Amino acid sequence: MTNRIHRRTLLTLAALTLLGTGGCATKALMDKATKTEYRRYEETVSQVLVTADGKRLAVLGPKYHYIFDVPEGLVQLLDSPLHRKMSARFDVFNVKANGDVEGPFALILEQASQEDRLAAKAFGFTDLSTTRAVRWFALQGSRYSAAKFSMPAGTRPLNQPYRVEVREALPNGAREALVVMTPLTVAADGALILLAIPLIPLALVVMRDLQTLPIGF
Structure with a gap:
């Protein structure tokens, strides 16, 4: 027992x-x-365009297209007399598991006169110094695959390759976040189209590479 x-x-x-x-x-x-893991990669941007209605911003790389809603005040600022004195930069793009992407975008006014700085302040620039003014915008949008997209012949790229660092969420050990095909198409005359709206190059400002920026920017 x-x-x-x-x-x-x-x-x-x-x-x-x-x-x-x-x-x-x-x-x-x-x-x-x-658990969500992350990977980082560097995107080499060949084109930065805006829709003719000023509502969408397209950042194009060889593998991915990033389509953002244009932040309030950006178009008005680019149409202002200050635009010829401005350069621009993108900070790190953060891609979520569902394919949404967000990242800061800055317009920089260099060698600004006192008159320029007063005008910049009226346009919402907050980082004001004796020679420079900066305004940051929060970009939000989606990432798309450019796998089956071919840039039309004769398209002029940026003056130099522009690099953006991307941080991508990888859920459940996936190789990449959700990606759908780009909504960009090419018209018969070679123009780039986004959802039936023509895209035009954002050539009003000079793009700045992360590696060319001064430390502490």
Whole structure:
């Protein structure tokens, strides 16, 4: 009788141990499945364009297209007399698991006179110094695959390659976040079209590479 009770106790303890181990393993698997990992890559931008209605901004690379809503005030600023004295830069693009992307965009006014700085302040520039003014915009949009897209012949790229760092969320160990095909098309005359609206180069400002920016910018 005593041996039988002892054996039952051992079996019960063994079963509880297995259940505990299984629970830990299941939790570990669940944690791994729900953990979001990240990868970083560098995008070489060949074109920065805006729709003719001023509502969408397209940043084009060889593998991906990034389409953003144009932030409030950006078009008005580019149409202002200050635009000839401005350069621009993109900061890190953050791509979410669903393909949404966001990132800061800055317009920089260099060698600004006092009159320029007063005008810049009226346009919302906040980083004002004796020679420079900066205004940041928050870009939000989506990333698309450019795998089956070919740039039309004769399209003029930027004056020099422009590089943007991208941080991409990789859910559940996936190789990349959700990507759908680009909505850009090419018209019969070679013009780039986004959702039936022509795209025009954002040539009003000089794009600045991250590697060319001074430390502390």
